[in-house]
Amino acid sequence: QQQVKQSPQSLIVQKGGISIINCAYENTAFDYFPWYQQFPGKGPALLIAIRPDVSEKKEGRFTISFNKSAKQFSLHIMDSQPGDSATYFCAASSRGATNKLIFGTGTLLAVQP
Amino acid sequence: NAGVTQTPKFQVLKTGQSMTLQCAQDMNHEYMSWYRQDPGMGLRLIHYSVGAGITDQGEVPNGYNVSRSTTEDFPLRLLSAAPSQTSVYFCASRRGTSYEQYFGPGTRLTVT
16 A cells, blocks of 8 residues: 655656645654655655654755645745756655655656756 | 665566675664665665664565675575566665665666
């Protein structure tokens, strides 16, 4: 079963625009929600993460919005640049020694110049 | 600090062959894991380890074996390769007290 649902599958945005990627989760025990960025031929790298005790976290042009009651979170990329073109994965994890990360299916973002 | 390293980068196997994908980390992380990445399916957990001598199954363990004899190394063994195991494999590690995982560069495996 897919515990973290991600949309859209692909996204094309003009340079300077806002990219928005959405994720929804089912397990209310999740307490850590990271976003990973992956460039072609590379491994995923942590971009930004949020805990459910806050509704928003911003790091530079990247913002996570979190809606605990709706069990949804989203990544917003402001002033999108061609260098942001990559695949983005949302994920979720719950506290504990095993602490397994459950990933969404990924969004391929293309920022056109 | 090399971080998480994986070898080989690319591998082609014939159906039925066996091989070991190597993973090493130099960050003294307790937790290591193996994922496979397939188009449209994200990253799926194969096996993980919370420390030397301790391993457990993830979401898609069938056809794979792991062992963890040292903190640094976590090899993934394909016992009898099948075309369904064609994928990109990523190893990851993290500190036991942290959520943040560090990924290796991946191994692209093709089984014909």
